Amino acid sequence: MTDVTKIEEYFNTNLSKLEDLENVSNLLKENKTEQENLNKEYNKLIENNPKILQEILNISTNSKEKIENLQKEKINTLEKTEKHLTSNNLDNTLEILKKNKKEYEKLVVIQSYIQNLLDIDNLSRKVSYELSNSLTNALALYNELVSLWNKKVLTNEETNQPEIPLNSHLYSTSINIIKNLYDSLKEKLIDKVKKSLVSLKWPKQIALDNHGNNEKIKNFEEAFIGLLSLKSPYEQDSESIDIKRVRLAISTLTDPIILRFKYHFMAKSLTNRLDKPAWFFSNILSTIQHHSLFLDTIVQPLFDKEKINMNTKNEFIHDLVEIIKQKLQLDLPKLIEMVKEQPNYLDGYISEALQFDNILRDTYEYYPSNVKELDLTSLNKTDENKEDNNEVKNNDHKELYNVINDYQWEGCSAIFTEKENFNSWVKIEKEATENKFEEIIDSKNAWELLYGSTPEIDEFKVTESANAIINLLENVTERYKLLPNVEQQLVFLNDIQKEIISDYAKSIQEKLNHLILADLQDENIHQFCRCISSLYYINKTLDYWETQEFFIHLWNGEDEGLFTNTIKSNNEIIGKIKEHIVDSVASMFSNSLKQYQFLKTWNLNNVESNRESEMDISLEFCEPLSILVNNLNIINSNLHSTIFRDVCRTICTRIESILFDKIIFINQFSYTGGLQFCVDITKGLWDGIFRRWFKKPENQFRRLKDACILLSMDFDSPEFPEQNKKIIQILYHSKTEDVHPLDKQKWLKTLGLSGEGNDVPIDVSGNSSKSSSYHNLYYSESSGSSLNVNSSNKLINNLTNFASNINKFTINSNTTSENNLANHEEINRGLNWDEAKRIVEQRLDLSINNNI
Numbered sequence: 001m002t003d004v005t006k007i008e009e010y011f012n013t014n015l016s017k018l019e020d021l022e023n024v025s026n027l028l029k030e031n032k033t034e035q036e037n038l039n040k041e042y043n044k045l046i047e048n049n050p051k052i053l054q055e056i057l058n059i060s061t062n063s064k065e066k067i068e069n070l071q072k073e074k075i076n077t078l079e080k081t082e083k084h085l086t087s088n089n090l091d092n093t094l095e096i097l098k099k100n101k102k103e104y105e106k107l108v109v110i111q112s113y114i115q116n117l118l119d120i121d122n123l124s125r126k127v128s129y130e131l132s133n134s135l136t137n138a139l140a141l142y143n144e145l146v147s148l149w150n151k152k153v154l155t156n157e158e159t160n161q162p163e164i165p166l167n168s169h170l171y172s173t174s175i176n177i178i179k180n181l182y183d184s185l186k187e188k189l190i191d192k193v194k195k196s197l198v199s200l201k202w203p204k205q206i207a208l209d210n211h212g213n214n215e216k217i218k219n220f221e222e223a224f225i226g227l228l229s230l231k232s233p234y235e236q237d238s239e240s241i242d243i244k245r246v247r248l249a250i251s252t253l254t255d256p257i258i259l260r261f262k263y264h265f266m267a268k269s270l271t272n273r274l275d276k277p278a279w280f281f282s283n284i285l286s287t288i289q290h291h292s293l294f295l296d297t298i299v300q301p302l303f304d305k306e307k308i309n310m311n312t313k314n315e316f317i318h319d320l321v322e323i324i325k326q327k328l329q330l331d332l333p334k335l336i337e338m339v340k341e342q343p344n345y346l347d348g349y350i351s352e353a354l355q356f357d358n359i360l361r362d363t364y365e366y367y368p369s370n371v372k373e374l375d376l377t378s379l380n381k382t383d384e385n386k387e388d389n390n391e392v393k394n395n396d397h398k399e400l401y402n403v404i405n406d407y408q409w410e411g412c413s414a415i416f417t418e419k420e421n422f423n424s425w426v427k428i429e430k431e432a433t434e435n436k437f438e439e440i441i442d443s444k445n446a447w448e449l450l451y452g453s454t455p456e457i458d459e460f461k462v463t464e465s466a467n468a469i470i471n472l473l474e475n476v477t478e479r480y481k482l483l484p485n486v487e488q489q490l491v492f493l494n495d496i497q498k499e500i501i502s503d504y505a506k507s508i509q510e511k512l513n514h515l516i517l518a519d520l521q522d523e524n525i526h527q528f529c530r531c532i533s534s535l536y537y538i539n540k541t542l543d544y545w546e547t548q549e550f551f552i553h554l555w556n557g558e559d560e561g562l563f564t565n566t567i568k569s570n571n572e573i574i575g576k577i578k579e580h581i582v583d584s585v586a587s588m589f590s591n592s593l594k595q596y597q598f599l600k601t602w603n604l605n606n607v608e609s610n611r612e613s614e615m616d617i618s619l620e621f622c623e624p625l626s627i628l629v630n631n632l633n634i635i636n637s638n639l640h641s642t643i644f645r646d647v648c649r650t651i652c653t654r655i656e657s658i659l660f661d662k663i664i665f666i667n668q669f670s671y672t673g674g675l676q677f678c679v680d681i682t683k684g685l686w687d688g689i690f691r692r693w694f695k696k697p698e699n700q701f702r703r704l705k706d707a708c709i710l711l712s713m714d715f716d717s718p719e720f721p722e723q724n725k726k727i728i729q730i731l732y733h734s735k736t737e738d739v740h741p742l743d744k745q746k747w748l749k750t751l752g753l754s755g756e757g758n759d760v761p762i763d764v765s766g767n768s769s770k771s772s773s774y775h776n777l778y779y780s781e782s783s784g785s786s787l788n789v790n791s792s793n794k795l796i797n798n799l800t801n802f803a804s805n806i807n808k809f810t811i812n813s814n815t816t817s818e819n820n821l822a823n824h825e826e827i828n829r830g831l832n833w834d835e836a837k838r839i840v841e842q843r844l845d846l847s848i849n850n851n852i
Contacts, residue, residue, distance in 0.1 A: 124145060127142045131185070138185060146178065147231070192223040197220065197252065199220075200216050200220060203287070224252070224302055225306065228302060230245060230248070243310075246308060246310055254320060258319065261284070266330065274334060277352040281355075284324060287320065288313075288316070300313075314367060318368070324353075325412050328412060336424055346425070346428060353416065354479070357412060366411070410484070417488055429479070433476060441504075445464050448463065448464050450464050461637075462534070462537045466504075466534035467537075469504050469538065470541050477550075501538060508531045512576070515528065524584060525634050526638050528577050528581045529634065529639050535573060538570060539567045581647055582647065582651055585628070585635075589655060590662065593624050596663070597667075602668065602669050602676075602677070605673075605850075615679040652700040656701050665838060669843055670843075670850075671713075671715070702830040703830055706753040709753055710753070715728060715843070716847075728840055731836060736837065739833065748830075748831070753830055
């Protein structure tokens with residue numbers, strides 16, 4: 001900016017209007033004053049510049065001289081150093097330096113020791129002074145002292161060493177000072193808490209809704225939080241500081257309860273009885289229940305306020321569990337000593353202890369001291385979140401409890417699961433169970449049926465011994481099911497329960513062998529049946545157990561089931577006993593057929609009536625039928641319906657075979673003799689006996705039914721169909737191998753037989769010339785005549801409807817509703833060609849002989 005421009009700007013600013021001319025005189029004065037000031041400054045600069053320049057020159061000269069001197073000193077120092085390095089005194093110098101360094105380090109340590117001791121002594125004196133004046137101030141100063149101490153004894157991150165080494169004299173001196181202060185404070189604080197509890201009438205249940213207790217509860221809270229905030233000094237290998245102060249605070253609550261417990265249950269008192277363990281267990285449970293609300297609503301918030309992440313109720317229960325353990329340890333030797341005289345005492349203790357632990361675990365979610373090593377804080381949110389969000393807090397607690405469940409949970413029953421005590425327990429339990437087993441087996445009513453207990457017992461036809469064995473096993477299960485250790489549970493299962501089941505099966509096998517040797521068939525059948533019912537009930541119970549959660553938990557997954565092998569072994573014994581039952585029934589039936597076997601009327605035609613509807617059952621057949629129905633009634637009344645059905649079908653097959661071997665195949669039947677046999681079978685065997693259990697009993701005797709059809713045919717009747725006559729001729733004259741299988745089946749069906757006794761090959765495309773010749777023979781004379789296929793079996797169909805009165809003998813059978821097996825019927829195979837041929841040959845041979 002030029003001078004002219006500045007002048008213009010000045011005038012535009014100060015004299016832009018006519019009114020501004022009045023201020024010209026003032027502007028001139030201001031400019032004149034400013035000019036004078038500038039002149040003064042100018043004169044000062046002219047005067048001072050030479051002085052300043054001279055000073056700068058002097059400083060420069062001095063600096064130069066100093067630099068020259070320093071250079072000289074450098075040269076001298078280098079010369080001296082070189083001479084010193086070349087001399088022989090270097091080693092001595094280094095030794096001197098090392099000694100000096102050590103002395104210096106010692107002095108530093110001494111200084112640090114003295115300073116630390118002074119600091120500790122200073123604070124400890126203040127605490128001691130306040131102990132007699134203000135407990136609150138004393139506690140605050142003490143906690144400050146402990147914080148200082150803990151800082152001094154813990155490793156410093158920079159030096160990697162503590163300021164006060166743990167093995168130093170200073171450590172032992174200082175810790176003694178702090179411990180003395182700690183003990184003094186602890187005594188006063190505990191006394192304060194106890195006084196507040198006495199005012200609340202602890203250990204009686206505190207009525208929180210009583211307004212009269214509000215001030216007392218406030219006094220307790222103040223005293224308790226003071227004790228809870230009392231810090232203990234750090235010590236090597238000591239308990240966690242938090243746990244230590246929590247134990248101390250909780251002990252003020254539990255000590256009166258423990259003292260009362262010891263008086264009633266650990267001293268010479270009427271309530272201290274070995275036969276009443278439930279008394280002291282229920283006493284502790286009642287105590288926990290009564291004080292739970294107080295612990296949750298009053299004490300727990302004090303823990304939270306001190307930022308102690310521990311559950312008040314859990315720590316409270318911990319102390320009570322410990323006194324229970326002491327009680328158990330005290331009584332256990334006495335219980336073991338008395339086990340032979342009073343085995344129920346030990347059982348009672350164990351049962352109550354396991355139930356007690358189960359309640360603590362499931363109801364109060366108690367976790368014992370052996371899981372304290374868990375990082376409990378890692379499972380919780382920040383303190384702020386916990387204060388603001390109860391739902392998060394509850395979820396975290398559940399998560400914690402789930403983690404704890406993965407560990408080995410140990411309650412007061414852990415006393416019994418310690419190796420030596422556990423082995424003694426198992427031994428005692430095993431001996432007691434074996435003795436009880438012997439009592440069950442030796443009982444005179446061991447194999448008698450148990451009636452009227454439950455519908456299931458009645459249905460399964462359970463013996464008293466089988467029911468007692470199951471009760472015994474269930475009692476053992478109840479005693480060990482609450483054990484937290486699976487391996488120990490398996491010891492009871494494998495060494496006691498499975499052994500008892502195996503011994504029971506062996507005793508049944510021995511009983512079976514004795515019955516077989518005795519060979520008393522008529523007396524043995526019901527004993528055989530009861531052996532089966534016993535094992536069947538055991539098996540069904542084991543099947544049910546395998547579906548229960550507890551036994552599934554014990555199953556290792558290797559076998560088909562936990563009791564699979566046991567059940568298979570029992571089923572094998574059941575199968576053998578079934579065979580003996582069938583053999584006995586069949587033998588008794590067979591032996592009773594002697595008179596019936598060789599009846600003269602089989603081959604005679606001179607009977608009173610040859611009309612089947614007017615015939616009665618043969619008198620000689622009444623005894624076999626009576627024996628058979630009595631045996632079947634015995635079997636039915638002693639077996640479950642499922643087992644009876646299997647046995648009954650097998651008996652049907654055996655009876656059928658006996659009738660063929662002893663009656664049908666060794667006798668020659670006339671027409672009237674055949675009709676009599678059919679009446680005996682239909683009226684006596686089927687209608688009289690088996691229709692109680694089978695809707696169509698003839699389906700269990702298909703061979704016998706086919707035989708009755710053949711025996712009841714009147715070959716000489718003019719009404720006998722021609723085509724049937726041809727089949728009878730073929731049966732009589734042909735060789736079995738000359739008739740094609742398809743023809744056999746078809747012709748037997750034409751006669752009214754089932755035709756199911758013949759094996760028909762799959763490939764039947766090629767027919768032999770021989771079979772074709774019989775085939776042609778059959779059809780050569782039958783063309784043009786109507787075939788009445790069903791006429792030949794009308795007789796047998798009529799016979800099966802005969803349910804008239806049986807007036808020749810009495811059968812001991814119930815007419816009430818029975819277990820009808822119709823829905824489970826199986827159809828047996830009928831006569832084959834050879835058997836039909838044999839019957840026809842006997843009948844025609846008799847006819848030929850009679851004609852001759």
